[in-house]
Amino acid sequence: MPFASIRIITEDVARLADFYELVTGATAVRAGEVFAQLSGPGATLAIGSSRTVAAVPGAAEAGANRSVIVEFRVDDVDAEFERLRDAAPAVVLPPTDMPWGNRSALLRDPDGNLVNLFAPIPGAAPAAG
Template identity: 35%
Template sequence: MSTSVKPIPPDMHTVTPHIICSDAAGAIDFYKKAFGATELARLPGPNGGVMHAMVRIGDSNVMLADEMPNCGSASPTTLKGTPVTLHLYVEDVDAGFARAIEAGGTTVMPPTDMFWGDRYGVLKDPYGHSWSMATHKRDMTPEQMDKEMKEMMANWKPPAQ
């Protein structure tokens, strides 16, 4: 192994999401419109789909590919949901969230001031992936968070499904 090759490429973080999409090409277009993503790479698959791609959102890379059920690779659309939420910190959550909804996302929870100091909202992209977006507004002590969490939970009503 060459000593000039780094085990973790310099433009990558330790953890990088790798998501499976029912239409990776469409997802790339959505992420460009919704989140200002830049396409870094795209490897076409044998049937004209996307075997592998990578986009950069802010300072982070996201890998993605079309689902391949014969290889055990299914998208949230096929699975009827996802337990995973991808989180984005942005400069202005209200503007960023509106942009994502305008691009075709669906509101799960509109941006709201939260007890941990972020203004935070959740949306679903057209390909079934869940994204939360936030702007950090206040630095909070653990005691402040605990107090505000208890106040919020006393008045909390779950979002309409």
């Protein structure tokens, strides 16, 4: 089964799409006020209004995520962190070497979702996320 995308449900599609355009450098394809999609090599991030799941009450709640991390592998964690820190509502973890072999910085997007900017540490054991 091919992977299609991850969709974040929000009350403000434009605000979240603008943020992820800044993070990725990609331009979101927007379908009115209710949907936007950013596609890149190997992944698609979809952003949908809470109106897109209204037919299934309680299925998804905007701004309530505390279990998923949106991750971006970058060339230079410190440089990307500096570029994005003022656009992020909160810094959770400044650039830090993790024990599993990655350098990571954690930010919150405008809806409070956790965003990980990471890069493998040269010479360390390879790891994901």
